[in-house]
Amino acid sequence: MAKIAPGTKLNKSISSVNEGSAEAAITSIQQGFERSGYICNSSIATSIFLAERLQKPLLVEGPPGVGKTELAKATAELVGKPLIRLQCYEGLDESKALYEWKYGKQLLYTQVLKEKLGDLMTGAQGLKESIARLHDFDDTFFSEEFLEPRPLLKALWQPGGAVLLIDELDKSDDEFEAFLLEILSDYQISIPELGTIKARTPPIVFLTSNNTREIGDALKRRCLHLYIPFPDTALEQRIIRSRVPEVEESLRNQLVAFVQGLRQLDLKKQPAVSETIDWARTMVLLHAKELDAELVRRTLNVLLKFQDDIDNVDAEVNALTTKAIEAAR
Amino acid sequence: MTEVLGDFIRALRAADVRVSTSESIDAGNVLDIVGFGDRQTLRDGLSQVLAKSEYEKEAFRDTFDRFFAFDQFKQKAPGDPQNSEDGESEDSDQNADQQGGEQQGSAGGQPQSGGGNREGQPSGGERAEGDAEGEGGAEFPDLVQMLESGDQAALQMALADAAREAQLNRIRLFTQRGMYVRRMMEIMGLNGLQDEIERREDNGEQDRADNLRGLRDQLRADVRDYVEKQLEIFTANAGRQLREEVLSQVRLGNIDARDMKIMRVLVAKMAKRLVALHSRRRKVDRRGHLDVRRTIRANVEFDGLMFHTIWKQKKIDRPKVMAICDVSGSVAQVARFLLMFLYSVQEVLPRVRSFAFSGQLGETTDMFEQTKKIEEAIAKALRDHGGGSTDYGQAFVDFERLALDDVDHRTTVLILGDARSNYSNPRGDILKKIHSRARRVIWLNPEGKSMWNSGDSEMKRLQPYCDTAVTCASLKDLERVVSELLRHAS
Secondary structure (H helix, E strand, O other), X not given: OOOOOOOOOOOHHHHOOOOOOHHHHHHHHHHHHHXXXXXXXHHHHHHHHHHHHHOOOEEEEOOOOOOHHHHHHHHXXXXXXXXXXXXOOOOOOHHHHOEEEOHHHHHHHHHHHHHHHHHHHOOOOHHXXXXXXXXXXXXXXXXXXXXXXXXXXXXXXOOOOOEEEEEOHHHOOHHHXXXXXXXXXXXEEEEOOXXXXXXXXXXXXXXXXXXXXXXXXXXXXXXXXXXXXXXXXXXXXXXXXXXOOOOOHHHHHHHHHHHHHHHOOOOOOOOOHHHHXXXXXXXXXXXXXXXXXXXXHHHHHHHOOOHHHHHHHHOOHHHHHHHHHHHHO | OHHHHHHHHHHHHHOOOOOOHHHHHHHHHHHHHHOOOOHHHHHHHHHHHHOOOHHHHHHHHHHHHHHOOOOOOOOOHHHOHHHHHHHXXXXXXXXXXXXXXXXXXXXXXXXXXXXXXXXXXHHHHHHHHHHXXXXXXXXXXXXXHHHHHOOHHHHHHHHHHHHHHOOHHHOOOHHHHHHHHHHHXXXXXXXXXXXXXXXXXXXXXXXXXXXXHHHHHHHHHHHHHHHHHHHHHHHOOHHHXXXXXXXXXXXXXXXXXXXXXXXXXXXXXXXXXXXXXXXXXXXXXXXXXXXXXXXXXXXXXXXXXXXXXXXXXXXXXXXXXXXXXXXXXXXXHHXXXXXXXXXXXXXXXXXXXXXXXXXXXXXXXXXXXXXXXXXXXXXXXXXXXXXXXXXXXXXXXXXHHHXXXXXXXXXXXXXXXXXXOOOOOOOHHXXXXXXXXXXXXXXXXXXXXXXXXXXXXXXXXXXXXOOEEEEOOOHHHHHHHHHHHHHHHO
């Protein structure tokens, strides 16, 4: 069985179903997400359930715009813990991700110490005794007081646990990946001057990747792996209904069918869910009731982000629109 | 239960999904949590711990559907009156079963009635683990009854148990099919079935005997079907894997011409892997920032005045490789690979100069860079520089003239050849000169160590001036050497 410390404070919506069967728990997670506006299929809910039960980080991969980051946010909302986010980029290093010493304070400390040194040393006989007396003071120079926590350390220190989102891991360097291994497998970090710091409550960790490069095996091994593909028609319709409720059903079905058709084409960048949502909002703004070729042409730049793609699709807009209207019936 | 999981993981590995031990343990934990109750949940859960890339997910789904396909006795359902009603209720359940609606695919045909099997499966497994030996054939006394009542769930379980007992998961060759079918039939109680048929015939119940005989033949076909599916699951990729495995270890000189294509793919794969592994590191090293942390710590002793500045920039030790490749007759076969290797190295490392020689030595760097196709480049190098009789002495003289001035303390000199110099002076003195100037001299010899120094091999006279001299006969060796080289280079 997964190790779940009895004292672990779990959020009600998960802990209340802990005794029940796995399916019930998964369904309740799914419903919880739905309440906060994140529509997902059972496979995503299963992964959240397992990540929470096994206390393992969850590596989420998939094309941009399918809701990887959203998933972490929705989970944070569901479990009622703060979301701590670490955006990765090339050149990110431990001083920005983990901790930094408060140099200014440290310098002040040395200044103060120097001034007070005279007082401290009064009555000390000779050098030896002075040094011995100096040694009696705690070594506060490298102590937690002078530690400036960055996202990772913050997540470990957060009382009651947190949801830690390490976003776009593929943008960071290989070294950074290696450096994450300790925190991912044991929820602890080593600071050379202080020793090991363990998590007060293990955070729920999400890592996301757009697959611009292959994530190392060592890291993958420590994580659960969730691949989120583009949603199918039914799911996408539900997402739009939840996110843009103003759109009428017929139009919603049409535009989802259109986007689904668009994904079949050979495009540089396929429109993701986020683009569909934007497009639906555009339609609301334009007071559109029905999809037509002219309207699609005018708003195509919401869906497609490359001029090449727009040019390519332009010729097929008529056919695609007709097909979408057919399919939506 | 663990046995089922173990078999499944073995099947996954056969389908090219890499599963580590720790991942198997995770899978066990997942199984504990979600159980066999719901197919969809089980598949989602296992796929999250076992398959960790888009490609692997696909392979996983395929393998899962084939491995946990309990539809063996299902197709014949319409012919059986008892089953048709079962079948009707299935459809409605099935739809309710699948939410999210994305994964119907090939799993769609899984009926709810199979749910009984799934739940039954683990318990059956545990029992078989415990006392399979003791009970043996006695475990399925009512095969006749099962067949006649058309109890598919029980049959499926009996089949799974028989498969386990017959150790079907060890099946490797298609010629083993017959044996496994017979063994499984026997375990399921074929003898009792035969006796029953004979008894009925003796009693004059010809109809019922024929009926049972028909069911028996049907069962045999089902078992055969099952065995074939299992064979496919466990050996799907075995052929190709075996071939690649063998080719990467076989001596380069012994590779057939028809395998060259696979070899090229392997070399390209290797080069790509090495590029991925090492290209990034160089990029990172090219940045420079003030390292505030270390600067302040270094300056504490100066009252916090920034006296020493410390930079994050690492000094880039630009790797410089000069590769000298013997392409003469004695190593003709191997030379192709050495050149292939050189070509790949040139793609990976930024500054490689390559030379080829048999009699005289010439530089091939520019030619390799200009020729886009690896086959052409190799053919050209062989044509221009090969064919002569080997003369290491002359080659070193030429190298001294061409490139010795460029050899400095950052240069790694790589020599690929068998050191067979046709009894001419190998000019160890020049190699000594190279060695003293270069950072490292590595000799890769396609011959095994026992062959060194035999006949006209001059290894003993040249080896003292090499930092490393190793056998490099197969692709595996090559990869190891390049990887080592790159690690030190950066």
